[in-house]
Amino acid sequence: MELARPTPKASMSEPLEDYLETIYLLVQEHGFARVKEIAKARGVKAATVSIALRKLSEAGFVNYVRREYIGLTERGEEAARRVLTRHRLLTRFFSEVLGMSPHAASEQACSLEHALTDEAMDRMVRFFEFLGTRPSVVAAFGQCPTGSRPGDVEPCGTASPDCARCSLAPKEKAMSIATMKPGQSGVVTQITATGALRQRLLDMGILPETKVDVERSGPGGHPLWIRCQGARLALRRAEASSVLVRAGA
Numbered sequence: 185m186e187l188a189r190p191t192p193k194a195s196m197s198e199p200l201e202d203y204l205e206t207i208y209l210l211v212q213e214h215g216f217a218r219v220k221e222i223a224k225a226r227g228v229k230a231a232t233v234s235i236a237l238r239k240l241s242e243a244g245f246v247n248y249v250r251r252e253y254i255g256l257t258e259r260g261e262e263a264a265r266r267v268l269t270r271h272r273l274l275t276r277f278f279s280e281v282l283g284m285s286p287h288a289a290s291e292q293a294c295s296l297e298h299a300l301t302d303e304a305m306d307r308m309v310r311f312f313e314f315l316g317t318r319p320s321v322v323a324a325f326g327q328c329p330t331g332s333r334p335g336d337v338e339p340c341g342t343a344s345p346d347c348a349r350c351s352l353a354p355k356e357k358a359m360s361i362a363t364m365k366p367g368q369s370g371v372v373t374q375i376t377a378t379g380a381l382r383q384r385l386l387d388m389g390i391l392p393e394t395k396v397d398v399e400r401s402g403p404g405g406h407p408l409w410i411r412c413q414g415a416r417l418a419l420r421r422a423e424a425s426s427v428l429v430r431a432g433a
Contacts, residue, residue, distance in 0.1 A: 196243060198298040201267045202226070203236045204245060207254055208264035212414050217254045265415065266387045270297040272413075273308060273391060281315070281322055302383055312392040313374045361408065362424035364398045370429030371395055377426035389413040390427055 196204075206225045210217035223233045234250070241248040245260035256264060274293035278284045284292065300308075315321055358373045372394050375385050389412055390396070397411045407418040419427070 196240075196245070196263075200236060200240060200245075201263070201298055202294075203233070203240060204256070204260060204264040205267050205271065207246065207256060208261065208268060211256065219251075219254070222254070262387070265389055267297055269387060269389045269391070270300045270305060272389075273305065273312075274300065276312070276393075277308060305386060306382065309375065309386055309391060316373050316392050358428035358430050360425045361396060361398065361410065361419065361427045361429060362405075362421060364408075364429070366398050366400050369395060369397045370431055372427060373430050374428040375426060376428060377423070381422065381426065385423060385427065388417055389415060390417075396427075396429060 203222065203226070206222055207217045210221055210225065214221070219230050219233050219237070222237075223230045226233065237246060237248045237254060240246045240260065244257055245263060247255040247257060271290075271293045274296055275286075275289045278289035278292050279286055282289075359370070361370070364370060372390060372392050374392065375382055375390065377385060394413055399409045399411060399416070401408045406421045406424070408421075408424045410417050410419060410424075
């Protein structure tokens with residue numbers, strides 16, 4: 185039996201992807217989305233939203249009837265989550281690694297999320313996995329004149345390898361989600377899967393340093409139902425076994 189399949193990519197323009205992302209966030213926050221809320225979030229007129237919704241409906245991404253609530257189809261939800269995951273990953277990179285302000289980091293992520301390829305996303309996730317075992321690397325980068333913004337810190341004046349700013353944290357022991365019980369929580373440290381299975385997990389929003397809560401399991405322990413970044417996800421055995429976590433609050 186096939187254990188994984190590539191997440192289908194949305195074939196649409198960048199503005200329509202932005203609309204999908206907005207609808208997804210509104211549904212997560214309020215349980216529904218309407219034209220006026222979408223228009224307010226996007227800063228456009230209701231008529232402009234209606235045109236976009238008709239296009240998304242025709243393409244099978246949303247369920248839309250004029251003057252009624254807008255819902256995402258399964259295809260639409262997958263496409264929206266794919267774009268949103270890239271946005272969050274890029275925002276984290278610009279903010280946590282490069283030290284940009286949250287607003288600037290989010291704006292930069294908006295301009296790049298549509299163009300981030302699967303390969304580029306995978307390499308960025310692997311970088312975060314590396315940082316997860318060496319948290320002091322980012323701190324050192326922020327404190328070092330090389331990585332700080334002008335005026336943030338004073339030069340240390342040393343290139344000594346013994347400098348405390350360059351110390352590395354020991355690698356933490358991790359367990360897979362497959363070994364967790366309902367009610368347990370953890371923080372993702374690494375995704376060991378490769379190829380299509382790995383990409384599917386990344387597109388679902390399962391990224392390093394994100395919290396996962398195990399809710400319940402099916403007969404025989406699978407599928408395993410978890411909650412991650414506001415979404416309820418069902419993981420098959422191979423998927424759950426390839427996600428490593430550390431104990432989290």
